[in-house]
Each structure stands twice: as C-alpha cells, then as structure tokens.
Amino acid sequence: MSAYLISLLAAFILGMSKAGLKGISVLFVTLMALVHGAKASTGIVLLLLIFADILAVSYYNRYAQWKYLKRFLPWVVAGVLVAVLVGKELPEALFKKAMALIILVSVVLMFFGERYERKDVPEQLWFAGTMGFTAGFTTMIGNLAGAFANIFFLATRLPKNEFIGTAAWLFFIINIFKLPFHIFSWETVTWDSFTTDLWLLPGVVLGFVVGLQVVKKFKNDQYRKFILIMTAIGALMLLWPT
Numbered sequence: 001m002s003a004y005l006i007s008l009l010a011a012f013i014l015g016m017s018k019a020g021l022k023g024i025s026v027l028f029v030t031l032m033a034l035v036h037g038a039k040a041s042t043g044i045v046l047l048l049l050i051f052a053d054i055l056a057v058s059y060y061n062r063y064a065q066w067k068y069l070k071r072f073l074p075w076v077v078a079g080v081l082v083a084v085l086v087g088k089e090l091p092e093a094l095f096k097k098a099m100a101l102i103i104l105v106s107v108v109l110m111f112f113g114e115r116y117e118r119k120d121v122p123e124q125l126w127f128a129g130t131m132g133f134t135a136g137f138t139t140m141i142g143n144l145a146g147a148f149a150n151i152f153f154l155a156t157r158l159p160k161n162e163f164i165g166t167a168a169w170l171f172f173i174i175n176i177f178k179l180p181f182h183i184f185s186w187e188t189v190t191w192d193s194f195t196t197d198l199w200l201l202p203g204v205v206l207g208f209v210v211g212l213q214v215v216k217k218f219k220n221d222q223y224r225k226f227i228l229i230m231t232a233i234g235a236l237m238l239l240w241p242t
Contacts, residue, residue, distance in 0.1 A: 003035045004199070010035075011048060011200040015207020017146075018052035020060075020164040020215035020223075023230025025146045043188030045143045046175060047197045048204060053172035055208050056164070063165030065158060069173075072132045072152060076145070076174050079136020084181045086141075128152065140178055145171070150227055160223045164215070 010031035017025035032041040131152040139145030149170060153163050182189040218226060 011203030012207035015204040016211035019211025056168035060165035075132025076136035079133040083140035
C-alpha cells in the first residue's frame with residue numbers, strides 16, 4: 001500500500017475518532033508515524049487534528065462541560081511547555097521509543113481507572129494535575145494525550161455526548177496552543193506538511209461523517225468499553241516491530 005493511501009486511511013481514522021470513537025486515535029498517530037517518521041509526523045498530524053477539532057467542536061459544542069475543562073486545562077498547558085523544551089532535542093530513535101512507552105502506560109492507566117466508581121474518583125488537585133500535566137506532555141511529544149485525557153473524563157463518569165463535547169473543546173484549545181511551537185521552535189509544521197494535509201482533508205471529513213453514525217449506536221457503558229479496547233489495540237500496534 002502506498003504512503004498516500006496509508007495516510008488517507010489514517011486521516012479517515014482521525015475523522016472517526018473526532019466524531020467520538022476516541023480510542024482509535026492511537027491508530028491514526030501510529031500510521032502517520034510509520035509513514036512520515038515519528039517526529040516529522042507530529043507537524044502533519046497537528047494540522048489535521050485542528051481541522052478535525054473544528055468539526056468536532058461545531059457538532060458537539062452544546063454538550064461541553066466547562067467545569068471539568070477549567071480544572072484540567074491549566075495542567076495540560078504546563079505539560080506542553082515542559083515538552084517543548086525536552087522534546088526538541090530528542091533523537092528520532094528515542095522519540096519512537098518514547099511514543100511507544102507513552103501508549104503502553106496510558107493503556108495501563110485506563111484499565112486501572114475502570115476499577116473505580118464515580119464516588120471514589122479523587123477530587124483533589126493532584127488527580128487533575130497528574131493527568132493534565134501528562135496529557136500536555138504527551139500531546140506535544142507525539143499527539144498522544146488522548147489516553148490520559150480519557151482516563152480523567154472516564155473517572156468523572158461523564159455520559160457519552162458530554163464526554164465527547166468536553167474532550168472536543170479541550171483538544172481544540174490545546175492544539176491551537178501547540179501550533180506556534182511546532183512552527184517556530186520544532187519547525188515540524190512547514191509548507192510541505194500543509195500541502196500534504198490538503199490532500200488528506202477529504203479522508204478526515206468522510207471519517208467524521210461515518211463516525212457520527214457509529215457513535216449513535218453505542219450506549220454509555222458500551223462506549224466506555226470500546227474506548228478501552230481500542231486504546232489497547234493501538235498500543236500493541238505501535239509496539240509491534242517494523
């Protein structure tokens with residue numbers, strides 16, 4: 001399969017993810033890293049993410065729960081800033097290993113988080129701080145914050161649509177925040193990455209439309225299980241030797 005077709009498949013998966021099928025975003029990041037390189041792919045991925053975020057925010061805006069965003073977002077920003085300094089100097093081989101480790105830890109955390117009922121979810125600052133900072137760091141290193149954000153929102157027991165709407169705003173804000181660092185510091189967002197993304201936008205739109213239809217078929221408990229299973233599959237895929 002050609003690099004373009006793999007990238008188009010990845011864009012389709014991204015669209016489905018932003019429609020609400022959260023766990024499969026790991027597959028998108030993995031495919032793009034395999035085709036374009038771990039670090040170089042972050043710039044290509046970021047522009048596609050922002051476009052998909054706009055679709056998600058437009059559709060799910062009315063479901064967003066801002067009280068959770070206010071608790072979570074400042075820590076995500078802090079994680080991004082630290083990652084900007086650390087990730088710029090990471091060599092390609094180490095970058096790939098870091099991405100794989102991030103996914104593996106994320107899956108473990110999400111399965112661990114399913115053991116707790118809403119009443120047992122820590123309300124203290126450390127919980128939002130830990131999850132938020134790690135989400136910010138991982139989203140800058142490899143656009144892999146989804147698992148850490150998911151465990152936070154899963155812990156709050158938000159219903160399906162509120163989960164998707166709140167996460168949509170979180171990632172739209174943080175991806176816009178990351179953009180200048182990718183352009184001026186890491187220099188991974190370039191004219192070439194922009195033109196590559198233009199060819200992939202139809203895949204994102206198609207995936208979003210299909211994803212909306214799939215999400216409607218899930219009940220809340222089914223939706224939670226789906227997120228966990230797909231994140232685990234994505235982790236195994238990234239760790240598979242190439």
